[in-house]
Amino acid sequence: MNHKLGSRTTLCLIAGLVALTGVVACGPEQAGSKQESGGSQPKASSNAVAGADQLAACPSTPSKPPVSNALPDVTLRCLGDGPDIRLADLRGPLVVNVWAQWCGPCRDEAPYLAELAKTGKVQMLGIDYADPRPELAVKFATDEGLAYPHLVDADKTIQRALKVAGPPLTAFVDKDGAVVYVHHGVLTSQQQLDQLVRDKLGVTL
Template identity: 35%
Template sequence: MTVQAPAASTGVMPGWRRLLAVAVPLLVLAGCGGGAGGGSTTEAGAVPFADCAGLTTAPPASTAPPDAAAPPTDGVSPDATPTGTSLPAIELACFADGTPVAVDAIRGPAVINFWASWCEPCRDELPALQRLADRTDGQLHLVGVNTWDDRDRAVAIAEDLGLSFPSLVDRDRALLLGVERVGLPLTLFVDDRGTIRHTYEGTVDDVTLAELVQRELGLPVAR
């Protein structure tokens, strides 16, 4: 299932009706944990995520990726869509320390997963992504992109699930829109040239991740 962040209203209405139209959605978001508008915006404090150092160089233990000119293979599911485009030229802050990271400079093999605390399917798949990071042990970059979210809630989810892979912060959905998508969950499979070899829309599990990493990035994953 793909979950879309709630869209802001674009209607214009006079007087008290306009005030209610603005105030009520904000209260609802604050109560149900949706979007980046609710909760604390504090940037300080320890986080479980690793720093983002090294994301712009290929993992030292990686194997050679498949030829980028090779034709795309059939998708694992109807939601899987090969792309073959480069990562967008967007700069995001590292969740761990705020260091800016040029997304288009990330070099794979890499798996980039968009997630948020308000996205239930994202919470379901995050443990599988952490297991992928553990099983590949330095052979690929596992990168989270915390999208349109509240920092404190994101940290709480990461602590509950035992996440440690590096994450970037995308409160404005710049990267999500840059890859021409609007919903979560979403996972990109990126080669050593920064090319998106495959875009997977929907919740991933251990088997799907292992199959896609081996097929698209040429990296066997221990089961």
């Protein structure tokens, strides 16, 4: 009896120690997970996606008074490094291209946008639209050489203001901040894009 009682007591002690060890082990692990989660949320959500820090940084934009026919008054986060940007604060000459990595025509027109950006004659801004795969969006922008800032509009907040049926869409913003023209659909040639910049923004390339 004493032997059985001793064995039973020993088993209970072992079970208790195992349970206690399990509790202690979960504590630091959970704390570590929280720290890791917090550490992966940078100030501007820039490094949340692998490779995002390789994209052009979003600039700080001072607050501007409202203008007629401006870009929608919404604030979007940066796909790469940099702060969130309030679209209504932007002034041109500026070309805003709405795209998504799942959009075939967006890939077709990407070389024309990349080439325009190289001229340095106009500001360029991309908006990754309704895109469920940010890691693929980063890869798209990097692979296509779109060396200008990009924002994220996962919730289609610009849809109504710019009448976005779907990407691609390209908006032209003048020096006063007014949207002077919106091209719906794919850009079919470098000549077409360059001509739109000349005609709508008065910029000679």
